[in-house]
Amino acid sequence: MATVTFDHATRLYPGTERPAVDQLNLHIEDGEFLVLVGPSGCGKSTSLRMLAGLEDVNGGRILIGDRDVTDVQPKDRDIAMVFQNYALYPHMSVADNMGFALKIAGTPKAEIRQRVEEAAKILDLTEYLDRKPKALSGGQRQRVAMGRAIVRQPQVFLMDEPLSNLDAKLRVQTRTQIASLQRRLGVTTVYVTHDQTEALTMGDRIAVLNKGVLQQVGTPREMYDQPANVFVAGFIGSPAMNIGTFQVKDGAALVGNAQVPLERTVVDALTEADGGKVTVGFRPESLDVVGSGTAGSFQVEVNLVEELGSDAFVYGSLKSDVGASDLSAGDSDQVIVRIDPREVPMKGDTINVAIKPGQSHVFSAATGNRLS
Amino acid sequence: MENLQITAATPESALLDLPWRVPLEDWPNDVLAALPRGISRHVVRFVRLKGRMLAIKETRDHYAFREYELLRRLHKLEVPAVVPLAVVTGRVGDDGEPLEAAIITEHLAFSLPYRAVFSQALRPDTATRLIDALAVLLVRLHLVGFYWGDVSLSNTLFRRDADRFAAYLVDAETGDLHRELTSGQRAYDLDLARTNIIGELFDLEAGELLDEEVDAIGIGDALVERYTELWDALTKVESFSADERWRVDERIRRLNDLGFDVGELAIVTDIDGTTVQIQPKVVDAGHHSRRLLRLTGLDVQDNQARRLLNDLDSWRAATDRLNDSEQLVAHDWLLHSFEPTIAAVPRDLRKKLEPAQLFHEILDHRWYLSQRVHRDVPMPEAAISYVDQVLRHRPDEQAVLGLPPERAHEDEETLLG
Incomplete structure (x- = not known):
């Protein structure tokens, strides 16, 4: 087992100007489960393939433990791409399906059996070891594929969208299994x-990651509560955070007809480039429905109510006398408010909402970086 | 609500007649054709439709479209791969539940899955010839920038190509086309190929479908060796002194011999002009097949073409026409040797093998026959003897029939991933 370090690792594809991965610095602890996430083309798969040795590293280096593997062939890196080959061999027992790579490598029979049995125990496959794959369910077959990687006892497991070709139900199931395993x-x-x-x-x-650049790294809680910039704020969370850019006047952001007070440090941090504006974000659950006229509250016209039983969400538009705003959540073009599912407004109603104290996120309008 | 959509380059209305509301796994035997299947992570079935054999695979929408697009691009790049026909999406079952998308490819006529080739117990060097074919395919894919990601015998089909095999890519699901592959991508693909092939041979061993003598690991290693040799021959930089310029021609001839044309060769001399460096930059497979196509209009695989071209040369010498234009002689050879030989094979037996393969086998047969009777046996006579002694006893290979459908179901190997 080992740590993994990306040290200013850069991948520039021949004939392109912008690096697919730009100066990635990332240290992964021994035994840690690190997820690289981002929209398509952000560089997450390229980063993984650089670690696997499938992509050249054009700048910087990559270490596994203390060993610089930047120029080491993939098979000599002591890593395993999990789920790379799923196909199970029908005539071979489950044990042989799991251990055949060790047999190729010349590992003694007794050791193969021992490693296979250990893996099977962890994977709940012990009673199937001497049976044929035909006897297994879909989920069990997946675990055999996982077992192939486990018996090799690599330093690092790599997984590239392993769940993407499963149906929704099996995806959620397998997700939990992989994480606990x-x-x-x-x-x-x-x-x-x-x-x-x-x-x-x-x-x-x-x-x-976004456009080849690492945006932020942290625990799920940190990413959710303290997004470092507008991109992370909009990307993490479902439904997405409401984000808009507003005029600043007298130390407050003008959201609709409301004045949302800003912290002193935030106002002081504004620069000329911000042009007297600030980007404010708040999650759907960070809004309270309040009586009209409450200080700091603004109005949302209800376009649609989505009821999920335990929750209900209003999809609406910000009402404003000072002109149109760009306030919206994700790709929805609308403001999303989580409301009490027992007190649901009608389509066309107007509700008054206020941001819960301490639950707004303020970013520079110019750079997108967090100010609050 | 059902909203079946068929995406295809050449729409085929007959596709609509297939039972799309039924999961592929449960398609009735009367629409299925029994062809031997490889090991697949998805459900795959073969269907006979209007005289054509189609392979249908169920997968998720995104993957179906992606593979369809990749196969089309590979087809344009003239890499030997199956031809994609259509993607079917928006399927809904009779119970109203949505069903997975399907990608349809045209089954490669006269192709043989590896299981069929091994179980036919051909010559002892069959495995070697299969591995050679796969090495050529992998090199060709890597030359155009295709990273396969799951090279295996199951994802390959083989066609007879004179005394060798030609390999075709069947499954592009895990692949990716790049501008150029890194050495890491090539090395990884090759290592995965080795592991998968050895695994597949272990599996045949476990199923007692493989001679015990066969050395699975040795065969896997042979692939790595063959691939490396061929890759080096095609791409290596060669240096020699300026007075050895014949080595440029020699390199080109060597590549031609391997079945490749040189589209672009980089030649660099050092400042004082004493050494020359050459490196092929663009190489195209199909040297012999292109030449034969130009001369005769016959479109065949490369080794078949090589064999036919050799025969054309012998015929030219034997008919004393070395001074005539090659084109003219080729036309006469086609008219007076190739076509009559094929015509001498009864029509119902002719469809067992491709014409070029038939001609190749008759040439071989003639050689044995001439040895035995100590005289030059003419082609028509050889053809008649070949039909009686060999072809009649051969299985039909246009579409290799495996188990009857009901058995094929038992042998189901759609091991989900």
Whole structure:
């Protein structure tokens, strides 16, 4: 087992100007489950493949433990791409399906059996070891594929969107299994996904990438509560955070017809480039429905109510006398408010909402970096 | 609500007649064709439709479209791969539940899955020839920048190519096209190929489908060796002194011999002009098949073409026409040797093998026959003897039939991943 270090690691594809991965600095602890997440083209898979040795490193270096592997061939890096080959061999027993790579490597029979049995125990496959794969369920077959990687006892597991070709139900199931299995094995794992829910539920820490640049790395809680910039704020969380850019007047942001007070330090941090504006974000659950006229409250016209039983969400538009605003959540073009599912407004109603104290996120309008 | 969509380059209305509301796994035997299947992580079935054999694979929408697009691009790059026909999305079952998308590819006529080749107990060097074919395919894929990601015998189909095999890519699901591959990508692909092939041979061993003598690990290692040799021959920088310029021609001839044309060769001399460095920059497979196509219009695989071209040369010498234009002689050879030989094979037996393969086998047969009777046996006579003694007893290979459908179900190997 080992740590993994990306040290200013850069990948520039021939014939392109912008690096696919730009000066990535990331230290992954021994035994940690780190998730690389971001939209398509952000560089997450490229980063993983650099670690695997499939992509050249054009600048910086990559270490596994203390060993610089930047120029080491993939098969000599002591890593395992999990789920790379799923196909199970029908005539071979489950044990042989798990151990055949060791047999190729010339590992003594008794040792193979021992490692296979250990892996099977962790994977709950012990009673199937001497049966054929035909006897297994879909989920069990997946675990055999996982077992192939485990018996090799690599320093690091790499997983590149391993759940993406499963149906929704099996995906949620397997997600939990992989996460708990990783904790039991304690093998350093780097996991790539585009799905922020997957990232939040699985990772010890999450690294968010965008356009080849690392945006922030932290625990799921840190990423959710203290996004370092507008990109991370908008990317992490579902439904997405409401984010808009507003005029600042007398130490407050003008959100609709309301004045949302800003902290002194925030106002002081504004620069000329911000042009007297600030970007404010607040999550759907950070709003309280309040009586009209409450200080700091603004009005939202209800376009749609989504009822989920335990929760209900209003999708609406900000009402404003000072012109249109760009306040919206994610790709929705609308403001999203979580409300009490027992007191649901009608479409066309107007509700008054206020941001809960301490639950707004303020970013520079110019740089997008966190100010609050 | 059902909203079936078929995406295809050449729409085929007959596709609509297939039972799309039923999961592929449960398709009735009367629409299925029994072809031997490889090991797949998805459900794959073969269907006969309007005289064509189609392979249908269920997978998720995104993957189906992605693979369809990749296969189309590989087809344009003239890499030997199956031809994609359509993607079917928006499927809904009779119970109203949505079903997975399907990608349809055209089954490669006269192709043989590795299980069929091994179980036919051909010559002892069959494994070597399969590995050679796979090495050529992998080199060709890597030359165009294709990273396969799951090279295996199951993801490959083999066609007879004179006395060798030609390999075709069947499954591009894990692949990716790049501008150029890194050495890490090539090394990883090759290592995975080795592991998968050895695993597949272990599996045949476990199923008692493989001779015990066969050395699975040795075969896997042979692939790595063959690939490395071929890659080096095609791409290596060669240096020699300026007065050895014949080595440029020699390199080109060597590549031609391996079946490749040199599209671009970088030649660099040092400042004082004493040493020359050459490196092929663009190489295209199909040297012999292109030449034969130009001369005769016959479109065949490369080793078949090589064999036919050799015969054309012999024929030219034997008919004393070394001074005539090659084109003209080729036309006459086609008319007076190739076509009559094929025509001498009864029509119903002719479809067992491709014409070029038939011709190749008749040439071989003629050689044995001539040895035995101590005289030059003419082609028509050789053809008749070949039909009686060999072809009649050969299985039909246009679409290799495996188990009847009901058995094929038992042997189901759709091991989900």
